[in-house]
Amino acid sequence: MSIQATATDLLTIEGLGHVYEGTEPFEAIGKLDFTVPEGAFVSIVGPSGCGKTTMLRCLSGLMKPTRGEVRLEGEPVTGVPRDLALVFQDYSRSLFPWRTVAGNIAYVLPRDLPKAERAARVQESLDAVGLGEAGAKYPWQLSGGMQQRVAIARALAYRPAILLMDEPFASVDAQTRAELEDLMLAVREQFGMTILFVTHDIDESVYLADRVLVLSKSPSTIVESLDVDLPRPRDQVSTRELDDFVHLRSHIARLIRDQSMKGRPAA
Template sequence: MLPPVPQTHPVGATAADHGVRLQVRDVSVSFQVKGRARTVLSDVSCDIATGEIVGIVGRSGTGKTTLLNLLGAILRPTSGEILLDGQIFDRPTNKVITVFQDYGQALLPWRTVRCNVSLGIERRLDKATVAERVARALAMTQLEAHVDDLPWQLSGGMQQRVQIARAMVMEPEVLLLDEPFGALDAMTRATLQDDLLRLQREAGFTVVFITHDVDEAVYLADRVLVLGGSPAAVVREVRAGLPRERNQLDTRESPEFVTARRVLADELGGGAQ
């Protein structure tokens, strides 16, 4: 018998113990498709607390990436507003950095690991500061032995570490990840999941990530938002109640993990989408 269903909350009711970092207020997004308006998201509202790790799941085509792009100010809403630290957020900032899924295309193949990581800061900071930040980011992502390698010389997992290091060097307050580990094998994915949790504990940034993997959503997130409907809205929030200190074996066997996974799988119609 499964234990009780994990705690769920009304949309927008988050554990803002350390204040709210991002706020989504009645946001809708429409695109023109063949001359006709198509609404992808409708009246989406939610708060994301400082230092929180939030997962976003939903069936394919529900607008997960659209919502992530809104949170990064890569896209502006058709109506409603996004707030960052209580202020209207409608243009990209170094406070909010996105790590994309396609690491192979995101890295410049002619630049070494060190030069790829320094790309975002090398023209706006002095050389000593750049060197210090790059060294720290490489150490945090365990890339010190590969500083002079080119991307094509690295495995997929190592290339994704370079992307994460390039984000870390910006010293972001919010890290957005679009299916960051979806293209990796299971062992590499598990390692990078734990790396992300470790980096978040060390740096304290807020994390919002998209995944098609229900297990990954429960393992990484403090809270999971489920997008559903057409046009899509946040139809459920699930909090498993897992401790921040997690490991791949014990955590995944815990009653809290198993129950949260069941709830999300049922919500999505049988599993990851």
């Protein structure tokens, strides 16, 4: 099925598929068709091993898909686009331990950017993630949650058209995770960012997003696209108590459970 992109669609994915070649080829992605409108927050969930990370690598230009096309702002993605930033799960490996926090953020900025503007962007990004006083510290002096805030600040400073996030909060404790979720809602509002967020946490996907895409098991396709019509601003307690929230997360959980059980022998 052909995707009809609209003027407001920032990212268009059409017929995307990927096969890992080898002695026993493995089809990770079957066929994906979807769009991400400008300013949207889209979450993607699915069974374990369904190809979410493979998909993100194809969308970001880090990996060439076997078939299909990815377009950012109407232009085919053939390499890593300048208007795209990616935040990984493993924050400790994405930061340079020998650079200060401010140095890590400044590293991604254009070399021809005036010095005063570079400093202003770094400080604005640190303030946005609640680390305004941490610029002179080194990543190893910070907690895991604070290091992930630095990774997010670096992406904000780059001013991408779209931010891709690959299970970015999977390695932190529950309290820090909730704080980072609320941080993403705040920076999305402040910067008007377009975000594509991959997570294995169903509650998180509903809490953050305007729309949730549920993937099948590999070779992955889209099982269902669900609009999240929950009031904003959202709150970790009151939002999760809403009947609509409970219904959505239960529906998604059933979809993923059904996908995970496909092909298994009956008990």
